[in-house]
Every structure is written in structure tokens, then in C-alpha cells.
């Protein structure tokens with residue numbers, strides 16, 4: 044055999060491999076919808092495009108969001124929330140419907156570039172007490188079967204975004220990595236399934252949470268500046284937690300025979316408020332450090348090469364549960380209104396280090412709700428009014444060393460009242476608090492503490508339709524009334 048005929052198949056093979064791995068480099072973004080006043084999906088998609096984000100990860104399959112993404116070539120990971128796992132686990136029909144409605148339709152009719160389906164979100168988190176242990180794998184199988192049936196299994200891959208707590212290290216070193224003992228067999232079943240179907244392992248890694256939960260965690264080790272004293276794993280040195288954590292997973296996979304399974308970093312990021320370590324400086328330092336760290340494509344000692352990651356998150360979400368901590372509503376690179384929090388070079392554009400904010404944002408009126416100056420601090424109604432406001436709005440920027448941590452008592456109370464007022468679209472009735480509150484046109488913001496003016500509510504398709512119908516109904520009944528009056532007169 045001549046050298047040419049020997050090399051052509053090799054060369055063709057390489058081309059096939061290369062075209063199969065149309066891997067979009069560059070950072071992805073997590074986009075959630077748990078906000079009281081989300082920006083319109085078209086605005087968000089315009090921001091993603093402006094910042095040259097080529098991949099997004101969603102937590103559900105919101106119709107309006109997917110529709111907006113259909114106008115772009117952005118790669119999409121759609122999500123199945125945990126509360127749908129049990130129905131998808133037990134009913135193949137439900138899985139087929141889900142795939143048909145939330146994947147096929149969008150790919151066929153709206154041209155959405157769906158590449159992954161995330162089955163569940165961190166379903167094995169220890170705080171869920173095992174609620175999703177028996178449903179996750181069957182749901183994964185059914186969704187995969189539904190994708191095959193729909194003829195999409197080559198383009199769309201399944202995965203399960205997992206928290207890094209699904210693995211651990213008995214030695215504290217990456218090389219000691221293995222899956223958590225109480226879910227070891229289940230993890231291997233899932234990993235084998237992913238491997239058999241050419242699907243990736245997805246993991247969320249959070250140095251911030253380590254710092255939040257462990258007061259003795261060495262701060263520098265959370266960052267990428269190389270200032271921490273390194274971890275020596277048999278001559279391999281780890282200078283930051285991200286590398287060590289990812290390699291703990293790499294070892295766990297390798298030890299169990301899946302050393303080549305692709306890994307996606309489903310979430311990585313740093314919050315900016317709600318905790319003493321959640322601030323703009325640390326968030327900027329972490330996210331920029333991460334971007335620079337992965338930009339060379341060097342990877343980790345166990346996984347050399349480019350890292351496929353999605354930043355958490357794109358925009359703040361003020362309706363998220365604060366059960367994990369007050370920082371939970373502040374992970375965004377952008378505030379609720381799409382304004383950038385800090386400078387960040389995402390490496391997507393080589394020209395500048397600025398995040399491009401949303402434009403054409405519609406705010407509500409420039410007015411605020413504050414504690415009435417004439418009310419005394421010892422008024423007996425205040426405590427319950429404040430706790431009502433905070434329970435129903437968002438007071439996570441109040442607290443020790445947070446953005447509004449240095450307000451005085453009056454400022455605290457006003458902050459709570461204003462949050463409730465803005466959340467309720469500045470309705471007059473939302474600034475009463477039994478005579479304790481009043482509206483003002485003077486911005487009460489002070490230093491780092493911003494009293495927000497909410498943006499106008501965006502109505503999704505269904506809600507818009509409802510509004511339209513209500514208006515039509517009103518018109519019809521008004522017309523009816525006129526006809527009725529004309530007739531009786």
C-alpha cells in the first residue's frame with residue numbers, strides 16, 4: 044500500500060472527528076428566569092450576542108426564551124427541572140411529549156440550536172435528602188430514548204448537571220477522588236450511560252461556597268492568582284481550588300474506567316452581595332481570574348486542553364430561594380436591569396474588558412418608598428411591617444458587610460419598604476405599611492447601597508394573551524352595555 048492510500052483514510056478520519064466535535068470555544072452563560080421582573084428575552088439575547096456569548100444553559104424550556112434564541116446561532120442547553128423527573132421517569136409518553144414540545148418543535152420551527160438536554164439540576168445534592176435518587180436515571184434513559192425516537196440523538200446530547208458533592212476524596216488530594224460512597228453505584232450507572240451515548244458529564248464547581256461554609260478555608264486558594272500555598276499531590280501542585288476539584292472528578296472518572304468522558308463545567312461564578320465574601324471586588328477577581336486561567340487552553344494536570352464552562356450567571360434573579368444563603372440572588376454578571384456590575388474580559392472579543400449592558404430598558408417611574416420621617420423608631424408596628432416587606436420582597440442586600448450593611452436603622456426600614464414597593468410595581472397600596480411609609484422622588488441610595496427602581500414588568504406570550512383577552516372582553520362588554528342602553532332608551 045502506497046503512503047498516499049495509507050494516509051488518506053487517516054486524514055478523512057481526522058476530518059470526521061473534527062467535524063463531529065464542532066466544539067464552540069469560549070465561555071457560556073447560565074440564564075435563569077426566577078426574577079420578579081425579568082428582562083424581555085429579546086433584550087437578553089441581544090446582550091448575549093453583543094458580548095459574543097455562543098452558548099447558553101437554561102434551567103427549563105421557557106418558550107419565549109427559546110423563541111428569542113431561535114434568531115441566533117447560540118448553542119443551547121435546555122433544562123428539565125427536578126420536579127419533572129418523576130413523571131419523566133415513569134412515563135415514556137411524557138418524555139416523548141417533553142422532547143417533542145421543548146426540543147423538536149424549537150429546532151424545526153424556530154431554528155433553535157439545541158445541543159444538550161440537562162436532565163434535572165443538581166438532583167443528588169445532599170440537602171435534597173435523596174428525593175431524586177430513584178427518578179434521575181430512569182428519566183435520563185427515557186429522555187435519551189425520546190431523543191432517539193425523534194431522530195435527534197446525534198445532535199442533542201443528554202447530561203445531568205451535578206454538584207461537586209457527588210464526589211469526594213478520602214485523602215483530601217485529587218488523586219484520592221471517587222464518587223460519594225452512598226451513591227457510588229448509581230453514579231457509575233449514569234456515567235456509563237453518558238459514555239455509551241456520547242454525552243458529557245456536567246459538574247458545578249463553587250469555591251465561593253467552600254469559603255462560605257468553612258471559615259478556615261484559605262481565601263487565596265479560591266482565586267487564581269497563585270498566592271495560596273499549593274496542594275502537593277504526589278509531585279503535582281495545585282494552586283487553586285478549581286483545578287484540584289476538577290481533577291478530583293477526573294480521578295474519580297479515571298479510576299472507574301471513564302477517564303475520557305468529556306466534562307462540562309455547568310456553573311462557575313461568584314456572587315456580589317448578601318455575604319461578607321460576596322462583593323464586587325471578589326467577584327471580579329474570581330471571574331476574571333477564571334477567564335484568564337482557561338483562556339490559554341492549558342486545562343488541569345489531569346485534563347490538559349480547553350475547558351468547556353458556563354458562567355453562573357448572566358443576570359441576577361430576585362425571586363430565587365435564599366435557602367442556600369442571602370447571596371443566592373446576586374450571582375449575575377449583570378444586575379436585574381441588565382447593567383454591568385464590573386469590568387470583565389470574557390475573552391470573546393479581543394478589543395475590550397467591558398461587559399456590554401442591556402439597552403432600551405424600560406424603568407418604572409423614578410420614585411421610592413421610605414419610612415415616614417415623622418414616625419419614631421420605637422413605633423410598635425415597625426418590626427412586623429419590616430419582616431412582612433422582607434419576606435415578600437428582597438432584603439438580601441442588608442446584613443453584615445453587604446452592600447447596604449452600613450445603613451442606620453431608618454435606612455434599613457426604608458430599604459425594606461422600598462423593595463416591597465418596587466416589587467409590587469410601585470402600587471400606592473404597596474407603600475402604606477399602616478401609615479409608616481411615604482413615597483419620595485429623592486433617591487435614598489447611599490454609597491454602595493442602591494435603592495433600586497424596578498424595571499417594567501415583561502409579560503410572556505401567555506400573559507400577554509390573557510391581557511389582550513381581558514381588554515377585548517372589556518371592549519365587548521362596554522359595547523354590549525352601550526347597545527343595551529340604546530335599546531332600553
Ligand SMILES: *[C@@H]1O[C@H](CO)[C@@H](O)[C@H](O)[C@H]1NC(C)=O
Pocket residue numbers: 103104105106122124137140141144145
Ligand atoms: C416544556 O417545558 C416547560 C418549561 O420547562 C414545561 O412547563 C412543560 O411542561 C414542558 N412540556 C411538556 C409537554 O412536557
Ligand SMILES: *[C@@H]1O[C@H](CO)[C@@H](O)[C@H](O)[C@H]1NC(C)=O
Pocket residue numbers: 170171172174
Ligand atoms: C431534608 O431533611 C431536613 C431534616 O430532616 C429537612 O429540614 C429538609 O426540609 C429536608 N429537605 C427536603 C428537600 O426534603
Ligand SMILES: *[C@@H]1O[C@H](CO)[C@@H](O)[C@H](O)[C@H]1NC(C)=O
Pocket residue numbers: 441442443450451452455
Ligand atoms: C440593619 O439591618 C441588618 C439586617 O437585618 C442588621 O444586621 C443591622 O443590625 C441593622 N442595622 C441597624 C442600625 O439597625
